[in-house]
Amino acid sequence: MCDCDSTEAARIALLGIVLELTMRASAADTMGKHKHTVVRARSAMLTGALLVGVCLGVLVSEKLYLVTQEADLPEGAIAAVRSRKLEVSSGGGGSGVMPRFTGKPRSELEGILQRVAPKGEVLIAISNFDLIGDGELLMWLECIQRIDGLTNWLVVAIDAELAAYCKEHGINHYYRPVVIPDSQKDTGSNHAISAMKYEIIREFVSLGWDVLLSDVDIVTLQNPFDHLYRDSDVEGMTDGFDPNSAYGEIYGIDDATMGWSRYAQGTRHMAFNSGLFYIKANNRTIDLLTRIAGMSRAKGYRLGKEAEWDQSVWNEFIFFLSHGDYKSPQVVPRVMDYMKFMNTKVLFKTVRHMPRAQQPKPVMVVSPALMPCVGLG
Secondary structure (H helix, E strand, O other): OOHHHHHHHHHHHHHHHHHHHHHHHHHHHHHHHHHHHHHHHHHHHHHHHHHHHHHHHHHHHHHHHHHHHHHHOOOOHHHHHHHHHHHHHOOOOOOOEOOOOOOOOOOHHHHHHHHHOOOOEEEEEEEOOHHHHOOHHHHHHHHHHOOOOOOOEEEEEOOHHHHHHHHHOOOOEEEOOOOOOHHHOOOOHHHHHHHHHHHHHHHHHHOOOEEEEEOOOEEEOOOHHHHOOOOOOEEEEEOOOOHHHHHOEEEEEEOHHHHHHOEEEEEEOOOEEEEEEEEOOEHHHHHHHHHHHOOOOOOOOOOOOOOOOHHHHHHHHHHOOOEOOEOOOOOOEEEOOOOOEEOHHHHHHOHHHOOHHHOOOOOEEEOOOOOOHHHOO
16 A cells, blocks of 8 residues: 555544544533533422422411411401401402403393493482482483483482383383391481492492492582592592581690690591492492491491491591501592582582672582572573
């Protein structure tokens, strides 16, 4: 064999050795990367398992504590803990706006609301047939029907006679018979009916409709939906008669027996009138209405069990602060403009004595039945 052949063979052998070494190095590098990836995945899994174990440990420890210490805890403490857990799981106690179903109606009320109030808010008056006889409901209807563009209104008929009357005269209505609870039977018919309205309104907001509730002694002169802010859970007409009494004020107390700390301050305002308010459909307002209507066996659920004036209970649940084991519904209130949504005192003691040219035209006003709506404004 010549020298050139030997040289060529050596060159080919050398190239083979280099190629084999390169392939081994590449394989080793790939294996190293794979091992690194596996290590990272295992580390992530162990970290996740550790976090889950810590969470489970906290939950089990809390449960064991409640079980072993229940007898020694003050009344309501366990319920308070469970309530806080529910708030955390629901995202911190947000308003929880109720969804409005737009498909095929699932109930008679839902079908009526889809037809009468497709935009999701409705003006309602709750009445029985007696209020046709004394003229109040007829006046309410006359005023409502005079306002252009106001079509999303409904009469809630709580007896068969009124339902038949509304059907005969083509009046938007929903027949919703009521059974007055024993706690309200001796409070007078108006108070008994008023106490039942919170349960009825709850049915509306549970379906996702915002409700403007008007007693039948309310005269409506302008479209009230044009004068709402809709930034709060409840917008209520006030029984106040000037800015301080309607919107709130700081007042002082002087107790000389306290020496240098004799002075203190507080806040006050007049009550919301339970005969005219706008209420949004969300979890907080459903809680409010549930408590007032007495639709639960829990402590603090009222009108279904106690003979109280519904307006007092209405204001108590809206404005009283959470304390001890009691947690308020925490609804956000807004006071309606007392010169637009006007009570009788403002009408007769202030507006009546103003020069005619300066008299404001109210949107809605509480008025005796003898005052026709055409005589205002």
